[in-house]
Amino acid sequence: MDPKLRPARGATSNHTPTRFSLPERLAEGDWLDAREEIDGAPPPLRTTVTVEEPRTIITRNRSPDIKFDRSINAYRGCEHGCIYCFARPTHAYHDLSPGIDFESKLFAKPNAAELLRAELGKRGYVPAPIAMGTNTDPYQPIERDWRITRDCIAVLAETGHPLLITTKSDRILRDLDLLAPMAARHLVAVMLSVTTLDPKIAMTLEPRAPRPVKRIAAIKALAEAGVPVTVSLAPVVPAITDHEMEHILEAAAEAGAQHASYILVRLPHEVAPLFRGWLDAHFPDRAAKVMGIIRAMRGGRDNDPQFHSRMRAQGPWADLLRTRFGIACKRYGLNQRVWAPLRTDLFRAPAGRQGELF
Structure with a gap:
């Protein structure tokens, strides 16, 4: 590993995009800026959290290839990296x-549960499963202290509202x-994401996410508690993790999962150059091969x-991936x-302030 890379961070650069007519620059605090090095490596990068106070918390979705129409995102940015x-x-x-900003400069919405209660109580609200974890992980490290995800779940449990959770955290x-x-x-x-079982790959691919063994243990604990759990191979990275599918x-x-799914790695907008930089830093021997297979698909x-x-x-x-996935699911009793x-x-809609008086 290049000693100049940020330890426990996924991205290898911090350029701002030019899609919104903003001047291209190195974002403030970029590790490429002048800095004091420690033993030839950049100093630790601290995670900052900014409080965000939105007016609503339920995001509506109209994408025809996504199975839910509403979601909650308690955070912006994700420290998993x-x-x-x-x-x-x-x-x-x-x-x-x-x-690096995405994984180190985070935003939290501490009033999410309050907003959720208000939106569920609106006249004419029609319930349908709310998804959590569709943008950034609801159980990323800062959830330990902020507990915004838990507060929202408590509201949904109280009102008998259906919930879908996607996470890669135990x-x-x-x-x-x-x-x-x-x-x-x-x-x-619950859908729990397991991208690789190799801890060395996980250390750079998803550096601050829980170790693969802990995620498998979480699947077991969820299943034993009676929580329906799906394992998600998301994403499959050709020539890096695809050999681990089975x-x-x-x-x-x-561990007790009864269903499974997978998605090939997607590289929208700035993700593509960031991913290429990651390949060059960690897998230079096969970077061209990986991108060649991705483009072919x-x-x-x-x-x-x-x-x-x-x-x-x-x-x-x-x-080939679809065939392997289907055969493996049948072999191990998944999706049956x-x-x-x-x-x-x-x-049941939450009681308003007036109702709580009685």
Whole structure:
């Protein structure tokens, strides 16, 4: 590993984008700026958290290839630092870099639960599963202290509202006291992401996410608590992690997962150059091969932005992955049953301030 790379950070650069007519520059605090080095390496980079006070917390989604129509994102940016994260470009809206800024300059929404209660109580609200973890991980490290995700789950549990959670953190187990009773009422399902079982790859691919062994253990604990859990191989990185597909599915099935899914790595906007920089730094011997396979599965481009096809790949490599995935799922008993749909008929709008007086 290059000693000048930031330890425990995924991105290797911190350039701001030019998509919004902003002048290209090195973002403030970039590790390439003048600095004092420690033993030839850059000093530790501290994570900062800025309080954000939005007016609403439920985000509506109209994408035709996504199965939910609403979501909650308690945080912007994610300290896990996954180099492949498709949410990185959202930091550009703040004139911050999708690189190191995305994983070190975070935003938190401490009034999320209060906003959620108000929105669920609006006249005419129709319940449908709310997704958490669709943009940044709801159980990233700062959740330990901020507890915004837990506060939102408590509101959903209280009102009998269905919930979908996607995470790559075993920190979700902290909230089993809320999730297990919700699962017993068919109100929650969890998707836990396991990208690799190799700790060395995980250290650079997703440097501040929990170790793979801890995620497999979390699948086991969730399953034993009666929480429906799906293992997600998201993303599959060709020539880096694709050879692990069968091993991950086997480990997850043994832990108690009943369903599985996968997505080929996506490289929208600034993610593509960041990913290329990561390849050059950590896998220079196969960087060209990796990008060649990705382009072969994305119609000759680094990324396919089109609805439906963006979630699926094309060509012989993609066909091979689909075949391997199908055979492995059948071998390990995954995706052999249909989940009971999450219930919406148990929803009861939260009492307003006036109602709480009686």
